Amino acid sequence: MDFGFDNSFHATMEGFYTPAEAATPPEPKLLAFNAALAERLGLKVDAGDDEAVARVFSGHTVPDGANPLAFAYAGHQFGHFSSQLGDGRALLLGEVVAPDGARFDLQLKGSGPTAFSRNGDGKAAIGPVLREYLVSEAMAAMGVPTTRALAAVATGERVQRERAHPGAVLTRVASSHIRVGTFQFFAAHFGADHVTQLSDYAIRRHFPELAGAANPHLALLDHVIGLQCELVAHWLGVGFIHGVMNTDNVAISGETIDYGPCAFMDRFAVETVFSSIDANGRYAYGRQPQIMHWNMARFAEALLPAIHAVAPDDVERAKELVAAISDRFLGVWFTRMRAKLGLVGAGDEDSALIDRLFGDLETHGIDFTSFFRALAMLLRGDAAMMEAQLPHPDAMAPWIADWWARLESEGIAPLDRAAAMDAVNPLYIPRNHQVEAALGAAEAGDLEPWLALLEVVRNPYTARAEWADYAGPAPAEAAAYTTYCGT
Numbered sequence: 001m002d003f004g005f006d007n008s009f010h011a012t013m014e015g016f017y018t019p020a021e022a023a024t025p026p027e028p029k030l031l032a033f034n035a036a037l038a039e040r041l042g043l044k045v046d047a048g049d050d051e052a053v054a055r056v057f058s059g060h061t062v063p064d065g066a067n068p069l070a071f072a073y074a075g076h077q078f079g080h081f082s083s084q085l086g087d088g089r090a091l092l093l094g095e096v097v098a099p100d101g102a103r104f105d106l107q108l109k110g111s112g113p114t115a116f117s118r119n120g121d122g123k124a125a126i127g128p129v130l131r132e133y134l135v136s137e138a139m140a141a142m143g144v145p146t147t148r149a150l151a152a153v154a155t156g157e158r159v160q161r162e163r164a165h166p167g168a169v170l171t172r173v174a175s176s177h178i179r180v181g182t183f184q185f186f187a188a189h190f191g192a193d194h195v196t197q198l199s200d201y202a203i204r205r206h207f208p209e210l211a212g213a214a215n216p217h218l219a220l221l222d223h224v225i226g227l228q229c230e231l232v233a234h235w236l237g238v239g240f241i242h243g244v245m246n247t248d249n250v251a252i253s254g255e256t257i258d259y260g261p262c263a264f265m266d267r268f269a270v271e272t273v274f275s276s277i278d279a280n281g282r283y284a285y286g287r288q289p290q291i292m293h294w295n296m297a298r299f300a301e302a303l304l305p306a307i308h309a310v311a312p313d314d315v316e317r318a319k320e321l322v323a324a325i326s327d328r329f330l331g332v333w334f335t336r337m338r339a340k341l342g343l344v345g346a347g348d349e350d351s352a353l354i355d356r357l358f359g360d361l362e363t364h365g366i367d368f369t370s371f372f373r374a375l376a377m378l379l380r381g382d383a384a385m386m387e388a389q390l391p392h393p394d395a396m397a398p399w400i401a402d403w404w405a406r407l408e409s410e411g412i413a414p415l416d417r418a419a420a421m422d423a424v425n426p427l428y429i430p431r432n433h434q435v436e437a438a439l440g441a442a443e444a445g446d447l448e449p450w451l452a453l454l455e456v457v458r459n460p461y462t463a464r465a466e467w468a469d470y471a472g473p474a475p476a477e478a479a480a481y482t483t484y485c486g487t
């Protein structure tokens with residue numbers, strides 16, 4: 001298979017990666033292939049030949065033009081700096097340029113050890129592979145910037161975790177795999193020249209319009225901060241908890257990357273944490289904006305040698321950009337919340353209205369996703385869905401009355417407003433209990449529930465009667481949900 005690879009990182013960034021070679025899986029078998037994404041990328045894939053597709057997207061056969069490599073990176077993990085991480089269970093096959101000119105990395109995840117694997121096996125188990133596939137496709141369908149899943153292939157071997165699981169490889173598509181941790185690695189080990197070279201590459205690849213700025217590296221910092229504010233506001237808006245916002249898991253493209261212990265919240269609680277390893281709640285739902293701010297401060301530090309080399313005074317500007325993140329985030333967040341609430345213009349009291357909403361949702365333990373759909377139903381004169389969310393019918397009556405009054409001040413037809421709300425508030429998200437059931441069945445050899453759930457979360461906004469079971473939270477008596485890190 002020839003994908004027309006055009007490997008700019010391999011060609012121009014020698015010293016920033018090591019060559020890598022995939023392990024040979026004994027019996028590759030295609031689990032899922034994202035034909036729509038392949039088409040968007042302009043990949044010529046022999047769709048009828050599952051065996052050939054499985055061989056290529058498991059690392060068994062190296063496609064023509066590939067230059068497999070592992071990226072070097074460092075990162076702050078739970079606040080502690082590791083100077084040596086890197087792709088330990090992933091390799092870049094190569095870059096493709098889509099028909100619209102956009103450039104993407106094709107990466108195999110779980111394809112065996114690399115120079116960066118340390119004691120790890122470089123492999124992935126089927127559960128986390130299908131989980132990332134499903135959740136990243138759900139995020140894409142909701143318009144959240146994200147890496148994508150092109151293929152999932154079972155390897156035919158077992159990988160040992162707390163017990164043995166069937167192995168699999170995920171093909172991940174990203175607009176690049178340059179992370180905050182990539183900058184940290186070259187800042188820590190090499191200094192200004194390397195950081196400048198990496199920043200120049202990132203600008204050329206992602207944000208060519210910044211190349212003409214007086215200090216392009218300062219402009220990069222400013223731009224990446226803007227993208228991270230947008231990204232985390234998106235996450236909060238759909239109840240998503242990334243779970244492991246280490247700086248090596250922050251892509252400078254502004255895409256969500258590294259779906260490990262992530263999950264969506266059902267009942268609203270600002271301190272919600274699902275990850276088994278996040279005992280202190282560092283990456284809890286409501287802490288994500290602060291952590292994004294902290295991560296951007298680390299990004300600024302890593303960029304400083306390059307910023308300083310152009311103009312020493314710009315170091316002060318970089319500090320100001322970091323100091324301004326909280327306000328910048330709030331601006332983006334309120335815009336997103338207004339859209340969720342059907343508001344168009346900005347009102348003086350919106351911040352208080354939004355704060356009270358979150359207080360009420362938490363007090364009453366209301367399902368975060370369903371609530372916004374129920375609000376839109378009120379505008380259609382149908383209170384049944386809202387009543388089903390509330391512990392007693394007037395639990396949120398004062399807040400709803402104030403929201404209603406605020407809406408009326410804008411004079412837009414209620415039905416138009418309801419339609420606009422439904423276009424930004426998903427009805428179907430990957431609910432934890434549904435994800436667990438689907439992955440359990442897949443591991444036992446039955447992919448049907450996973451395929452069905454994938455179809456649902458790819459269509460998050462339009463209600464369908466036959467999908468009623470997918471719309472609600474886990475039954476109240478369900479056990480607390482825990483997620484685990486590795487693939």
Ligand code: AMP
Nearest residue numbers: 085086087088089117120121122123486
């Ligand atoms: P993550 O938790 O996915 O952000 O990974 C953190 C670091 O651990 C990265 O450098 C990974 O490449 C590495 N890593 C995680 N799992 C494995 C594994 N099974 N084998 C080798 N390296 C791994």
Ligand code: MG
Nearest residue numbers: 248249257258
């Ligand atoms: Mg990672």
